[in-house]
Amino acid sequence: xxxxxxxxxxxxxxxxxxxxxxxxxxxxxxxxxxxxxxxxxxxxxxxxxxxxxxxxxxxxxxxxxxxxxxxxxxxxxxxxxxxxxxxxxxxxxxxxxxxxxxxxxxxxxxxxxxxxxxxxxxxxxxxxxxxxxxxxxxxxxxxxxxxxxxxxxxxxxxx
Numbered sequence: 228x229x230x231x232x233x234x235x236x237x238x239x240x241x242x243x244x245x246x247x248x249x250x251x252x253x254x255x256x257x258x259x260x261x262x263x264x265x266x267x268x269x270x271x272x273x274x275x276x277x278x279x280x281x282x283x284x285x286x287x288x289x290x291x292x293x294x295x296x297x298x299x300x301x302x303x304x305x306x307x308x309x310x311x312x313x314x315x316x317x318x319x320x321x322x323x324x325x326x327x328x329x330x331x332x333x334x335x336x337x338x339x340x341x342x343x344x345x346x347x348x349x350x351x352x353x354x355x356x357x358x359x360x361x362x363x364x365x366x367x368x369x370x371x372x373x374x375x376x377x378x379x380x381x382x383x384x385x386x
Contacts (some may be wrong), residue, residue, distance in 0.1 A: 228252070250313045257314040260296070261321035264288055265328070272332060281332050282381045286374050289325055290357045294370055297361075326350045337385050349384050356380070 228249060232242040246252045268288035275281050311318065329350035333341055341349075356377050364370035 253310060253313050254317060257310075257317040261317060261324075264292065265321065265324050269328065272328075276336070278336060278382055278385055279378075281336055282378050282385075285325075285329060285332075285353065286357070286378055290360055290374055290377075291370065294361045294364060295367070322354060326354055329353055333385055341385065349381070352384065353377075353381060 228242055229239050231252065232239040235242065242252075246255065265288075268284060271284045271288070272281060275284060326347075327350075330343075330346045333346040333349060334343075337346065360370065360373045360377060364373055
């Protein structure tokens, strides 16, 4: 908390007046990060016309950017394990929003023959697969290879 207070040029007590503990600070940071990520993705989707472009936007925001953000944190593996318990509610809320965003995108820009249940299946496949890619990529080159393969699969599933 002292490091955060120092970075914000405030006293530790002032920080504690606004945020009662480290877990709450982490929750607030997670809420901000997820909200910002979702908003920027939504804005980028507004200017896309094709499934391929849309899938690339989803992959850029929800896989590549998140992977880079987590891996930029010192001791990222330890942080991710410990943070997941603290921000589980925020992760679930962001996941639900991502799934809905994909479903809505497919309803507007997907093939007309995709049923609502099929859009849901594809969206859940995207979420599960993208989570697996983020966890299993050992480096950025491998991440980008897996993202490319996932994008091809998503395009095929949604045409």
